[in-house]
Amino acid sequence: MMLKAAVDGLQVKPDGIYVDGTLGRGGHSAAILAKLTTGRLYAFDLDETALVESRPRLAAVSDRFTLFHANFKDMRDVMGQADVTAVDGILLDLGVSSPQCADPARGFSYRAEARLDMRMDQSQPLDAYAIVNQWPAERLAAIFREYGEEPFAGPIARHIVSRRQQGPIVTTADLVEVIRQSLPDRVLSRKGHPAKQVFQALRIAVNDEMGNLGQALEQGLTLLAPSGRMAVISFQSLEDGMVKATFRKASQPPYIDRHIPLRQDEIPQPDFRLITAKPIMADSHEQEANHRSHSARLRIIERRDV
Ligand SMILES: C[S@@+](CC[C@H](N)C(=O)[O-])C[C@H]1O[C@@H](n2cnc3c(N)ncnc32)[C@H](O)[C@@H]1O
Numbered sequence: 339m340m341l342k343a344a345v346d347g348l349q350v351k352p353d354g355i356y357v358d359g360t361l362g363r364g365g366h367s368a369a370i371l372a373k374l375t376t377g378r379l380y381a382f383d384l385d386e387t388a389l390v391e392s393r394p395r396l397a398a399v400s401d402r403f404t405l406f407h408a409n410f411k412d413m414r415d416v417m418g419q420a421d422v423t424a425v426d427g428i429l430l431d432l433g434v435s436s437p438q439c440a441d442p443a444r445g446f447s448y449r450a451e452a453r454l455d456m457r458m459d460q461s462q463p464l465d466a467y468a469i470v471n472q473w474p475a476e477r478l479a480a481i482f483r484e485y486g487e488e489p490f491a492g493p494i495a496r497h498i499v500s501r502r503q504q505g506p507i508v509t510t511a512d513l514v515e516v517i518r519q520s521l522p523d524r525v526l527s528r529k530g531h532p533a534k535q536v537f538q539a540l541r542i543a544v545n546d547e548m549g550n551l552g553q554a555l556e557q558g559l560t561l562l563a564p565s566g567r568m569a570v571i572s573f574q575s576l577e578d579g580m581v582k583a584t585f586r587k588a589s590q591p592p593y594i595d596r597h598i599p600l601r602q603d604e605i606p607q608p609d610f611r612l613i614t615a616k617p618i619m620a621d622s623h624e625q626e627a628n629h630r631s632h633s634a635r636l637r638i639i640e641r642r643d644v
Pocket residue numbers: 359360361362363364365366367382383384385388408409410411431432433434435436458550
């Protein structure tokens with residue numbers, strides 16, 4: 339339903355140009371591609387495996403697509419190199435994919451033992467191991483607080499730094515153990531995994547997810563052609579907050595000094611209009627079938643046709 343809502347929300351035109359910034363296993367891309375006749379789809383992913391595995395799935399639908407092993411934050415430049423300066427729709431389905439999460443070797447999950455990694459792009463030098471073993475306590479505490487909303491950010495960060503003196507913290511299980519030792523019993527006895535927030539924070543920091551999203555929203559809005567739409571599905575409140583604020587700002591009229599007398603038709607109009615005043619969420623049926631959809635929020639914006 340979320341997939342359908344996002345693809346329907348883009349109002350795909352058969353001859354349009356579309357960007358899927360988060361190819362993953364190609365579910366959304368295949369649905370967009372199926373609606374194209376003379377149009378073209380450009381899809382991005384940081385994860386080489388996603389590109390390799392999605393290519394045949396898309397090829398079974400149509401050959402009207404191009405894949406980029408690139409960061410969606412660079413979409414304007416990458417599309418420019420492909421001689422595309424305006425597009426009819428952009429989709430971002432944020433976060434890690436189910437196959438990334440399910441692969442224990444990638445180190446995204448606190449439930450499976452693996453070397454601390456969490457990179458979406460496996461060619462990137464920075465990984466969770468480097469952050470956990472090299473960053474100073476203040477910097478660790480700041481990301482646990484900001485990206486994980488972890489109330490015990492300070493104690494966990496200090497505990498990590500003191501534990502490092504005995505040797506590196508190598509695996510997800512080592513880190514879970516350090517986190518457990520940093521938390522009071524009353525917190526450990528609560529429902530939910532005690533490492534959840536720290537793992538979320540590390541993943542966001544390793545992949546610079548907030549920085550990427552900020553840049554992608556800015557670039558995406560400038561890439562949209564008149565009547566072009568951008569649809570963003572986010573899974574955590576920090577991302578959704580950034581999407582909400584950016585879309586709201588873009589759809590507000592430009593500031594004008596109220597002392598300047600203007601006729602009604604001279605009042606400048608905003609360049610964009612919100613399609614979703616409130617985010618679209620998965621219905622209860624989908625939430626039951628797919629746990630990840632619980633926190634999914636879809637927001638859509640459109641460039642006005644002037
Ligand atoms: C939730 S999955 C997308 C699932 C996809 N919509 C589907 O239908 O299969 C997110 C994907 O986006 C990729 N990704 C995350 N951040 C990215 C970025 N900044 N640039 C490019 N790809 C990114 C991840 O590697 C992952 O494969």
